[in-house]
Amino acid sequence: MLTERQLFILKVTVDDYIQSAQPVGSNQLAKKSGISFSPATIRNEMADLEGMGFLEKTHTSSGRVPSERGYRYYVDHLLTPRPLPKEDIVQLRSIFEEKITETEEVIKRSAMILSELTNYTSILLGPDVRRHIVKKLSIVPLSSNSAVAIIVTDTGHVENRIFPIPDGLNPSEIEKMVNILNERLIGVSLNDLHKRLEQETLMVMKQHMERHGELFSTFKQAVIVPQDKNVYYGGKLNILNQPDFHDLHKIRNLMDVMEETDHIPMIIPVGNQGLHIRIGSENALSAMEDCSVITVSYDIGEEQTGSIAIVGPKRMDYKRIVSLLDTLSGDLSKELTRILRN
C-alpha cells in the first residue's frame, strides 16, 4: 500500500513531468512550493515508488519518469478534475455560436476547436448514419443508361450514388419504381434498407413492373451505405508539435494508422459509454504504444451515440482533457439533440 506521502509525491511527479516533459529529480521537486521535506526524503520515497513500478528512470542516474502503471494509478486515483478555466469554456461554446443546422457541421467544428484547445489530435465519430431513417427516396435519370439514386434521411443527411440503368428502359418504369420504393421504405433505417428491399419491395415490383430485374439489382447495389462515413479529424498535424515524438518513423506509423478509417474501431472501441482512458500499450494498436487516448461518448436523442477521442502523448494533460471532454460531450449531446428535435 502507498502511504499518504508517497501518493503525494507520485502525483506531484506526474504533474511535473506532464508539464515539463523532463525527468523529474528530487532536488527539483523539493524546491517546489508546498513541499516540506528534503530531497533525500523524496529520493527514498521515489526509490520505493520505483520499486513498486510506478516510476522509472531513463538511465541509472536520471530523474524519474512515470511508468505506464504510474500513469494508470494517477488517472485512477489521483486525478482531481478542476473546473475548466473561463477561456476554455468560452472557446468551447463558440462551437455553437453560429446558428448551425447540420450535425455534420457542428461535429466538424468541434473537432477543430478541440484540437486547437488541446494541441493534440482529435477524432470525432458522428452518429452511425445507418441508423437514420429514410425520409424520401428518389431517382434522377442522367442519361439513357445511368441515373443517380438519392436517399434523404430524417436527419437531413443525403446519400447519393450513381448507378447504371438498363438500356432503353421506359422512364415511366423508373417512376413506378420510385413510387413503390417510397411507399414501402419510408421509415426504414438505412441499415435495414437492404434487407427490406429484398423482402418486401422485390415482390411488389415483380407485380407492377415489366423489367424489374436488372434495374432492381443495380439499384440494390447502389444503396449499400458504408459504415465508416462519419469520422472527422482536428489537428492531425499536432503530433508534430509534441516534444515526445521525434522519431520520424514512429510519427509516420502513427499518422498512417489514424488516417486509415479501418483502424478507427481499434482506437475508439464502439459502444463504449462514458469516459475512458487508454494509456500506451493499453491501446490495441502497436503504433499507438507511445500514446494515450481519451474517449468519451455523447448522445443524440435517446438512441444514437457518437464518440470523441483525443490522441496525445502518454504525458498528456489528463486533468485538462478530461474536463474538456466532459464538458464538450455534454454540450454536444444537448445541442445535437436540439437540432434533431427542431
Next chain:
Amino acid sequence: MLTERQLFILKVTVDDYIQSAQPVGSNQLAKKSGISFSPATIRNEMADLEGMGFLEKTHTSSGRVPSERGYRYYVDHLLTPRPLPKEDIVQLRSIFEEKITETEEVIKRSAMILSELTNYTSILLGPDVRRHIVKKLSIVPLSSNSAVAIIVTDTGHVENRIFPIPDGLNPSEIEKMVNILNERLIGVSLNDLHKRLEQETLMVMKQHMERHGELFSTFKQAVIVPQDKNVYYGGKLNILNQPDFHDLHKIRNLMDVMEETDHIPMIIPVGNQGLHIRIGSENALSAMEDCSVITVSYDIGEEQTGSIAIVGPKRMDYKRIVSLLDTLSGDLSKELTRILRN
C-alpha cells in the same frame, strides 16, 4: 555557352544526385560507365558549371549538388522523357479497371495510385463543380421549420444543404416553389444559379406565392456552392519518406500549407494548360521553397478542366514524373469524357 561535355556532365550529375541524394564527386562520376574522361577533367568542368551557377557545393570540399538554376536548365534542356515501364502503365490503367461511374471516384483513385507510384504527394483538382448544369432541384421538408435542398447536376453530382423554413408554412407553398425552381433553373450552371434566382425566379414567386420572402431568402443562402469542394490528395504522408526532409518544423509548415484548401491556387495556378514544373523558390509559397511541383491539366469534354499536381523534393525524379503525368492526364481526359458522355 555550355560545351557538349559540360551539358553531359551537368545531366549526369543531376541524374546521379536525383538517384542518390548525395553530393556527387568527380571520382564517383568518373567510375560510372559511359564516362571516358578522368576525374580531373570532370573537376575542371564542374568548377566551370559552378561558376555559371548550375552546381553548388554544400561546403568547400564537398561534392556538387544541382542549384535551382541547374535543375531548371536540366528540365528545360536535358530531360529526355523515356517511355514508361510496363509495370507503371499497368498500375495506371488499374485506375480504370473497375467499372466506375462517378468522376469523383476515378479522381480519388488516381490520386491514390499516383502517390503510390511516385512516393510523393499527389493533389488532384476535379473539374469546377460550379460549371455543372442543374438537372433537378428538390426540397424535402424535415420538420416544421427545416428542410433540405437538393440539387442534382447533369454529371450526377449532388449538392445538399439544410436550411430553415418559416414557421407554419403551408407545405403546398414549398411544392409550388419547387415547381417554379425546376421550371426556371434547369439547365443553369451552379455558378449562375444565384444570379438567376434573383433575376427571374423571384419575380415569378412573388406572383404565385404568398409568403415567398423568408423562404426565398433562406433558400438562396443555402444554394451558394463553395468553390473549393474538389480537391483530392494521395500520399499526404509521403514527404516523411523523403530523406531530403528531416526538419520537423519545415515538414509541419509544408503539410499545413498543403492541407489548407485556400492555398491550393498558389500551388496549382488555375487555368494553366499543359505541363508545368515549378522548382524550389519558383513556387509562390515560401513553405514550398524546398519542393518542386509538377502540374498538368486534363480535360473533361470540351469545356471543363482539372489539374494534377505532384509535390516532391527538388531532387525529384522529373523524368519519371513527367511521363507519368503525361500518360495519366491523357487517360483521365479520355476516361472522364467517356463517363460524361455515357
Next chain:
DNA sequence: GTTAGCACTCTTGTGGTGCGAGTGCTAAGA
C-alpha cells in the same frame, strides 16, 4: 523517521585527432 553529506553514475557539451572523400592547382604528357 528525516536529512546532510558524500561518493558514484550517467548525460551532455566541448575540444582534439585521424580518416576519407572531395577539391583546386600545377606541371607533365599527348
Next chain:
DNA sequence: TCTTAGCACTCGCACCACAAGAGTGCTAAC
C-alpha cells in the same frame, strides 16, 4: 591546347577524452 596525374589542402564525421552538471543511493548523524 587539351587532358590528366599528382599533391597539398579542406571539410565533415566518427571517435575519444574530459569536465561540468544533475541526479542517485547509502550512511551516519540529528
